[in-house]
Amino acid sequence: MDDDDDFVHPIFRSAPGEDSGSDTLGLYRFQAEIAAQACLAMLTHEDIEYVVCEWHEDFVVGFKDGRVELVSVKHRQYRRTLWNVGDLCKDGGLAHLFNSWRACGGASNVQLRLTTNGALNTSKNNAAALARMCGSDPEVTDGIDTVAKAIAQYFLKIRWKQPYSNIPVVPEVARMADIAIPDGFIATIKAFMAVLHIDFEKVPSARFVTDVNIQQLLRPAIASLGLDHVDVETTYRRLVERIEKANRGEGERGQLAEYIANPSRARYNTQMQHRIARRTLYRSSVLEEIVYSRLTVPTFARGQLPVSAPGGANLRKKLARGLVPPDEAAHAEKLRSAWYLAWAQHRSGLPGDITDLANMRLEVAATAFECREHAQNATGEGRPYGARMNRLLTQQLTPEQMSAALPFKINKMHLRGLAYQLCDECEFYFSEWFDVAGEEAS
Structure with missing residues (x-):
């Protein structure tokens, strides 16, 4: 026994x-x-x-x-x-x-x-x-x-x-x-x-x-x-x-x-x-257990014009240093703004939101680190890997692969927007570390 x-x-x-x-x-x-x-x-x-x-x-x-x-x-x-x-x-x-x-x-x-x-x-x-x-x-x-x-x-x-x-x-x-x-x-x-x-x-x-x-x-x-x-x-x-x-x-x-x-x-x-x-x-x-008649919250709410999220300068510098193509960088800005609006409009407003978001941030950041490691290994030492890393983020950041839950049903573009927001907050880079404050905006 x-x-x-x-x-x-x-x-x-x-x-x-x-x-x-x-x-x-x-x-x-x-x-x-x-x-x-x-x-x-x-x-x-x-x-x-x-x-x-x-x-x-x-x-x-x-x-x-x-x-x-x-x-x-x-x-x-x-x-x-x-x-x-x-x-x-x-x-x-x-x-x-x-x-x-x-x-x-x-x-x-x-x-x-x-x-x-x-x-x-x-x-x-x-x-x-x-x-x-x-x-x-x-x-x-x-x-x-x-x-x-x-x-x-x-x-x-x-x-x-x-x-x-x-x-x-x-x-x-x-x-x-x-x-x-x-x-x-x-x-x-x-x-x-x-x-x-x-x-x-x-x-x-x-x-x-x-x-x-x-x-x-x-x-x-x-x-x-x-x-x-x-x-x-x-x-x-x-x-x-x-x-x-x-x-x-x-x-x-x-x-x-x-x-x-x-x-x-x-x-x-x-x-x-x-x-x-x-x-x-x-x-x-x-x-x-919440079931949605529509699979996810829209990337942008119907009838509302997209707005630009505050900040963004750090993200632009990091994407540029990683040699992410300009059109992909512009798209990253839009997705960051989409995430900003979605969170503002659909969070519950209860203190539990803080824990839900903290858990999701950890998972997204961990996924970004994994994508960076794969990009570095595939690119070769000393060569820019930001573009490859960005493509891996597109593949890996999907709701199905996240164990954390938010108060609303998100789509993959929300997740990428959150990732770009974390990058803007200097949680991770698309290149080796550099002094963002000393870098001129592109």
């Missing part, structure tokens, strides 16, 4: 029991579509860093400040009666969330959310009251001890049949009211309620969730990113399919929450790192 296996918590070695929220493909799709809401939020909310598709809990949202939110999704058919506290504890997933939270050691960076489309029972001290008693600043505090005691008893009863290792075992009795509650357990339940949010008021049913997500989340995100010609229906379908694949696309099924909440636990466990990585989606993952 691999040494890493000894490090895995026993909960990872068993598949979760069946529950009412995951017994049909349709309800799996509902869970994936609720997870898609968090994924789409990454396009417009910079505080969300990633979403991990889970198994015991449906997904985990990771925030850039180190917080994680464990989310359980439960669909309730319209023919069913209202959720009561007992339903929420057993079929609604609260026992799952509690067990996961305890597995995380009740860490201060862990938050919990139960998302359900089911209406809550509004009778005194029932499910609707529980929802208002949750959170660090509860709306209702009257009756919280009574509700916490009821939840404690429900959890202890559920433990008789379900192997929740973080819920204590007590003797079985005929009446729930006679269950012996261990010392301090009610206080633990109240601490659990303080980090729990029950989301139910505006959660659509499985029948309507697709339309709600597309109209209220995906379309506004596309508009805020300034993206054109997006096939919205296909994009949404691809995103949900990617979530489903991440959720059930591997043989190992185990709860990852305690490792996500405390990354140091998985740091030396390669198996766990790989398992989490296979289930993790980032902002870039969502951008990769």
Whole structure:
């Protein structure tokens, strides 16, 4: 056995029991579509860093400040009666969330959310009251001890049949009211309620969730990113399919929450790192699923006259020193201006643009260095190689060969324009290095 296996918590070695929220493909799709809401939020909310598709809990949202939110999704058919506290504890997933939270050691960076489309029972001290008693600043505090005691008893009863290792075992009795509650357990339940949010008021049913997500989340995100010609229906379908694949696309099924909440636990466990990585989606993952009805953003926007980008003197000097033909040099200037306009018009305006552009700049510069090396080797020592290097850039700088992604679909001329901009910024040369400032403009 691999040494890493000894490090895995026993909960990872068993598949979760069946529950009412995951017994049909349709309800799996509902869970994936609720997870898609968090994924789409990454396009417009910079505080969300990633979403991990889970198994015991449906997904985990990771925030850039180190917080994680464990989310359980439960669909309730319209023919069913209202959720009561007992339903929420057993079929609604609260026992799952509690067990996961305890597995995380009740860490201060862990938050919990139960998302359900089911209406809550509004009778005194029932499910609707529980929802208002949750959170660090509860709306209702009257009756919280009574509700916490009821939840404690429900959890202890559920433990008789379900192997929740973080819920204590007590003797079985005929009446729930006679269950012996261990010392301090009610206080633990109240601490659990303080980090729990029950989301139910505006959660659509499985029948309507697709339309709600597309109209209220995906379309506004596309508009805020300034993206054109997006096939919205296909994009949404691809995103949900990617979530489903991440959720059930591997043989190992185990709860990852305690490792996500405390990354140091998985740091030396390669198996766990790989398992989490296979289930993790980032902002870039969502951008990769965007499908365009038109292949790329136009080099120049329709109806707008091309303008010259600021700068350009350094580029002209470098192209001239490399003996790049004048017509190719003039074309390089136009492509640099095309890139300048495309970035100004189509970037999302969010801080994530900086990282996206930085990654693309690194790849383009690396490609330029490779082209320069090939040009030098093919030309011979001491001979000008700028023209050959420029032709290699034309061949090598294509979107298909770039692993980095930008907030809009680029074409190969955008990439060459970015390369010429990097050259103007003195990231690379079309010849051996020389003092650009001391060179007269051609």
